[in-house]
Amino acid sequence: xxxxxxxxxxxxxxxxxxxxxxxxxxxxxxxxxxxxxxxxxxxxxxxxxxxxxxxxxxxxxxxxxxxxxxxxxxxxxxxxxxxxxxxxxxxxxxxxxxxxxxxxxxxxxxxxxxxxxxxxxxxxxxxxxxxxxxxxxxxxxxxxxxxxxxxxxxxxxxxxxxxxxxxxxxxxxxxxxxxxxxxxxxxxxxxxxxxxxxxxxxxxxxxxxxxxxxxxxxxxxxxxxxxxxxxxxxxxxxxxxxxxxxxxxxxxxxxxxxxxxxxxxxxxxxxxxxxxxxxxxxxxxxxxxxxxxxxxxxxxxxxxxxxxxxxxxxxxxxxxxxxxxxxxxxxxxxxxxxxxxxxxxxxxxxxxxx
Amino acid sequence: xxxxxxxxxxxxxxxxxxxxxxxxxxxxxxxxxxxxxxxxxxxxxxxxxxxxxxxxxxxxxxxxxxxxxxxxxxxxxxxxxxxxxxxxxxxxxxxxxxxxxxxxxxxxxxxxxxxxxxxxxxxxxxxxxxxxxxxxxxxxxxxxxxxxxxxxxxxxxxxxxxxxxxxxxxxxxxxxxxxxxxxxxxxxxxxxxxxxxxxxxxxxxxxxxxxxxxxxxxxxxxxxxxxxxxxxxxxxxxxxxxxxxxxxxxxxxxxxxxxxxxxxxxxxxxxxxx
Numbered sequence: 073x074x075x076x077x078x079x080x081x082x083x084x085x086x087x088x089x090x091x092x093x094x095x096x097x098x099x100x101x102x103x104x105x106x107x108x109x110x111x112x113x114x115x116x117x118x119x120x121x122x123x124x125x126x127x128x129x130x131x132x133x134x135x136x137x138x139x140x141x142x143x144x145x146x147x148x149x150x151x152x153x154x155x156x157x158x159x160x161x162x163x164x165x166x167x168x169x170x171x172x173x174x175x176x177x178x179x180x181x182x183x184x185x186x187x188x189x190x191x192x193x194x195x196x197x198x199x200x201x202x203x204x205x206x207x208x209x210x211x212x213x214x215x216x217x218x219x220x221x222x223x224x225x226x227x228x229x230x231x232x233x234x235x236x237x238x239x240x241x242x243x244x245x246x247x248x249x250x251x252x253x254x255x256x257x258x259x260x261x262x263x264x265x266x267x268x269x270x271x272x273x274x275x276x277x278x279x280x281x282x283x284x285x286x287x288x289x290x291x292x293x294x295x296x297x298x299x300x301x302x303x304x305x306x307x308x309x310x311x312x313x314x315x316x317x318x319x320x321x322x323x324x325x326x327x328x329x330x331x332x333x334x335x336x337x338x339x340x341x342x343x344x345x346x347x348x349x350x351x352x353x354x355x356x357x358x359x360x361x362x363x364x365x366x367x368x369x370x371x372x373x374x375x376x377x378x379x380x381x382x383x384x385x386x387x388x389x390x391x392x393x394x395x396x397x398x399x400x401x402x403x404x405x406x407x408x409x410x411x412x413x414x415x416x417x418x419x420x421x422x423x424x425x426x
Numbered sequence: 427x428x429x430x431x432x433x434x435x436x437x438x439x440x441x442x443x444x445x446x447x448x449x450x451x452x453x454x455x456x457x458x459x460x461x462x463x464x465x466x467x468x469x470x471x472x473x474x475x476x477x478x479x480x481x482x483x484x485x486x487x488x489x490x491x492x493x494x495x496x497x498x499x500x501x502x503x504x505x506x507x508x509x510x511x512x513x514x515x516x517x518x519x520x521x522x523x524x525x526x527x528x529x530x531x532x533x534x535x536x537x538x539x540x541x542x543x544x545x546x547x548x549x550x551x552x553x554x555x556x557x558x559x560x561x562x563x564x565x566x567x568x569x570x571x572x573x574x575x576x577x578x579x580x581x582x583x584x585x586x587x588x589x590x591x592x593x594x595x596x597x598x599x600x601x602x603x604x605x606x607x608x609x610x611x612x613x614x615x616x617x618x619x620x621x622x623x624x625x626x627x628x629x630x631x632x633x634x635x636x637x638x639x640x641x642x643x644x645x646x647x648x649x650x651x652x653x654x655x656x657x658x659x660x661x662x663x664x665x666x667x668x669x670x671x672x673x674x675x676x677x678x679x680x681x682x683x684x685x686x687x688x689x690x691x692x693x694x695x696x697x698x699x700x
Contacts, residue, residue, distance in 0.1 A: 085575040086568070266561040273560040273571060277539070277547045284536035291496055292614060293522035293551045302557060349538065 075419035091268060108257055112250040120249040121322070127362055128253075128260045129317045134342040135267055135354040136310025141340075142348035143276055144303035145283025146196050147205040151339045153192075153215035154308040155315025156331035157185040160225050162316035163326075166237045167227055174241045178259065178316045185312020186305040188215070193304025197297055212333055219328035233327045236320040252321045259317065263310060268351050270306070279303050280349070345400060347407025356408035365393055443648035445666075446474030450495070450618060450650075455504035457490055457674075464490045465501065465674045472618070477644055477651045479665035481658075481685075483694060486671040488654045489531055492620045495652070496521040496528055522551060527616035529607045531623045531654075537596045541606050544595055545581060548613030549574045581609045584646075585639060601632040608639060612649075619643065621653040625660060633657065637664055662686065670694070 075096050082088045092098045112120060137151045161181035165172055192211035196204050219225050226234050239246040239255060246255050270276055281289035282299045290296055319326045338361055346357020368389040376385060404411055448471040457465040465487045472478045480488045493499040495506065497516030506513050508524055516526075527548075536544050552574055555567035582591055585605050590598060595606055604624060611619055624640065625633045641664055643649050655661050661668060662682040670678035670685055672694040678685050685691055 085572045085579070089571055089575060269563050270557060270561045273563075273567060274546075274550070274553045274555065275557045275560045277543055278550070280539050280543070281536050281547045284538050285534045287498065287518075288530065288534040288536070289547075290518040291498070291522060291528055292548055292610070293519055294547075295519050306557065 075416055075422075077420075089272075091265075091272070105261065108261075109254070112253055117249040120253045123363065123366065125249070125253055125256050126318070126322050127359055128256050129314050129322060130339070130342065130362055131355040131358040132260045132263060132317070133311050133314035133339055134346065134358045135264060135351065136307045136314060137339050138343045138346070138348065138350070138354045139267065139271075139279070139310065140303050140307035141343055142350065142353075143271060143283065144279040144300065144307075146193075146300060146303060147201060148208040148304075148307070149205050149333070149336050149340065150192060150208040150211035150215075151307075151311045152331040152333065152335035153212040154185045154189055154311035155318060155335070156215050156219055156328055157188050157308075158182060158312025158315030159319035159326055159331070160219055160234065160328075161185065161312065162320060163234045163236065164225065164227075174239045174246070174255070174320070175259070178313055178320075181316045182309040182313040185315065186309040189304045189308025189311075190301050193301050193308075196300045196304065209333070212336055216328045216331060233325050234319075235325050236323070239320055256317050256321050259313065263313065264351060264355075267310070271351060275302075341397070345397065345407055347409030350407070350409035352412065353407050353409030356412070360408060364396065365389060368392060441475070442645050443475040445476050448472065449474040449509055450652075451507040452491075452495070453505055453507070455491075455494055455501045455506075457487075457494060457499055457501045463674050464499075465494065465671075468504075468671070468674075468676045470669050470676065470679055472650060472652055473666075474650055475644070475648050476666040477640070477653065477664055479661045479668045480652065480654045480671060481656075481661055481668055482671035485673075487674040488671055489622055490674075491671065492528065492622055492652070492654065496526050496620060522614065525614070525617035526620065527611040527614040527618070528620035529604075529611050529622060529624060531626065533600075533603045533607055535595045535603055535607055535610070538594070540592050540594055541587060541598070541609075542578065542582075542591045544606055545578045545609045545613045546574060548610035549578060551614060552577070577615075578613055581612050584612075584642070585609045601628055601635075604628070604632075604636065605639070608636075608643075612643065612647075615647075616649060618650045618652065621651065621655075623654050623656065625655060625657055633660060640664060 075094075077094055080093075080095055082093060087093070092101060111124065115124065133151055133155060136154075137148070140146050140148050158178075158181040161184035162177050165177040165180055166174070169177075188211070192208060195207040199207055220232065223229075226232060239252060241255075246252055271279075278289070278294050278299045279302075281292070281294055282296060282303075286296055289299070315331065323330060342357035342361045343354065344357070345360050346355070347353025369386075372385040372389055450472040451469075452471070453469045455465055455468045456463070468487075468491065470478075480491055482488050490499060494501050495516065497518040497520060500515040504514075506516055508526075536547060539547070553570050555564070555570050558564075559567040582588055585608065587602065587605060587609065590602065595603060598606065608621070608624065611621075621640070625636050628636065637660060640651060640653070644651055653665070665682060667680060668678070668682055668685045669676060670688070670691050677694055678688045678691040680688070
C-alpha cells in the first residue's frame with residue numbers, strides 16, 4: 073500500500089526509462105538529499121569528519137569497485153592502489169599548478185588513476201576470475217612501492233609523508249569539517265548519479281553483457297577489449313577521485329602505505345556485503361563495513377564499561393563482526409541492496425501478505 | 427554432387443523476397459583442433475533470402491561450421507566470401523558489423539539482465555553514444571535510448587513476449603528463453619541469422635511457434651537464415667536447401683527432397699551394413 077505504482081502511468085518509452093519512474097522513489101531521494109545537505113547543522117564535527125566523510129568517500133570507492141566487479145564482472149584487488157594514485161596525483165597537481173581549483177585537481181587525479189587502471193586492466197583480456205584478481209594484486213603492490221620509492225611523488229619529503237593542502241575553490245578555503253563534508257557530498261552525489269546513468273544505459277548493458285556471456289556479447293558487436301578497458305578506466309576514475317577525497321577531506325597527512333592491501337580487501341567486502349551490481353549497495357556496504365565496528369565498540373563500552381579488560385572487548389568486537397559477515401553471506405548472499413529490494417516488494421503489498 | 431536450385435526457384439515465385447545472388451560463400455574450409463579434424467574441405471553457399479539448413483549426426487561439425495561463419499573459430503584453410511568480400515577468417519565483432527547475428531545451442535542469454543535489457547543489448551551496433559554522453563544523459567544518448575527502445579518493442583510484439591519484458595531472463599522457462607535469444611539476435615536487424623538448434627528440447631507446440639517465427643522473420647524482413655536442427659520434419663518443412671555434414675565432411679547438398687533420397691545421407695543416418 074505504501075509503495076505501489078497504482079495510478080502512475082508511463083505513456084512513453086522516455087518516461088519508462090527515466091531514472092526513478094516511481095513517485096515514491098523520487099520523493100524518497102529528494103528527502104534523503106535534503107537531509108544529507110542539512111545534516112551538518114545537527115551533527116557535530118566528530119560525526120562529520122570521523123564518520124560521515126569517510127563513509128561517503130569509501131562509498132564512492134566501493135562504487136568504483138562495483139562498476140568493475142559487479143557490473144563488468146572483472147574481479148580486481150587493486151582498488152586501494154588506484155586510490156593512492158588519485159591521492160598523490162591530486163597532491164602533485166595542487167603543488168605544481170598554481171591556483172588550480174580543487175574540483176579540477178580531483179577530476180584530473182581521477183583521470184590519472186583511470187590511465188593507470190587501463191594499463192593494469194590489460195591482463196583482463198587474457199585471464200579471468202580469481203586469476204585476474206591475482207594479476208591485479210600486482211597493481212596494488214607496484215603502485216604503493218613506486219610511490220614509496222620515488223621521492224618526486226612526495227615532493228621529497230624526508231619522512232615520506234605528504235600533507236594535503238587546503239581545499240581551495242573559487243577563492244574560498246573549505247577548512248571546517250562542515251564545508252569539507254559539503255564538498256565531498258556534492259562530488260559523491262554527482263558521480264553516483266553519473267554511475268547510475270551509465271549503469272542503466274547502453275554502457276551498463278555492455279558491461280553486464282561481457283560479465284554474463286562474453287562470447288555472445290562479442291558476437292553482437294561488443295568489443296571485449298574496449299568494454300573491459302572502459303570498465304577498468306571508469307572504475308579506476310572513481311577509485312582515484314575517492315582516493316583524492318580520502319586524503320584531502322579525511323586523512324590530511326598521507327603515506328603510501330595507508331593504501332595497503334587491507335584497504336583493498338575492505339572495499340571488496342563493502343561491495344560483496346552491499347550487493348554486486350547495484351549503486352545503492354555500494355553505499356550500504358561501505359556503511360556496514362565502516363560503521364558496524366564503531367557501533368559495536370560504543371555498545372561494548374556502554375555495556376561493560378571499565379569492568380572488563382579492553383583487549384577482551386576489542387577481540388570480542390572483531391569476533392562478532394566476523395560472525396555477522398558470515399551470517400549475512402549465508403542468509404542474504406545478494407547483499408544489503410537485495411534486502412532493501414525485498415523490503416520494497418513487501419511494502420508494495422502491505423498490509424496484505426500477497 | 428550436383429547442386430540444383432530448380433525446385434526452390436519455383437517456390438520463390440510466391441515469396442515476398444525472391445532469392446538473390448549468393449550472399450555468403452564458404453570455400454574449402456578446414457578446421458583442426460590439434461589432431462582432430464573438425465571440418466575438412468567444406469564448400470557451400472547461401473543465397474540471399476533463403477533458409478539454409480545444416481544437418482548431420484552428432485559431432486558432424488555443424489556448430490563448428492557456424493562458429494567459423496561468425497568468427498568464433500578461425501579455420502586453418504579456406505575462405506569466406508561475404509557479399510563479394512573475401513576473408514580468410516572472420517572476427518566476431520567484424521561479423522556482427524557485417525550483419526551476421528546468431529543464437530547459440532546452449533542458451534547464451536545475459537542471465538543477470540531483464541528480457542528488455544537483453545534485447546536492447548542486441549541493438550549495440552545501432553547505439554553510438556559514448557560513455558560520457560550516456561553518463562551525462564546528453565540529448566543523443568537519450569534519443570538513442572528511446573528510438574532503440576521502440577525498435578525493440580516491435581520485436582517484443584512480434585515474438586509475443588510483451589508480458590515478460592521486465593522479467594529477469596534467468597526466471598523464464600526454457601522455451602521462452604530460446605525465444606528471447608531469437609529476439610536478441612533479431613534486434614541487430616541482421617542480414618544473415620545463424621540459428622544453432624533453435625528447437626532443441628522443445629515440445630511440439632513450442633516447436634510450431636518457433637517454426638512460425640523463423641518463417642515470419644524470413645518472410646517479413648527478408649533475413650537470410652542458416653540453421654542447424656536435428657528434427658528432420660522441421661528441417662524438411664521449412665528449409666529451402668540443406669547441407670549434410672558427417673565427420674566434418676560434406677556428404678550432401680541440395681533441396682530437402684534431393685537430400686532425403688541421397689544414398690550417402692541415408693547411410694550416414696541409418697548406418698551401412700558391414
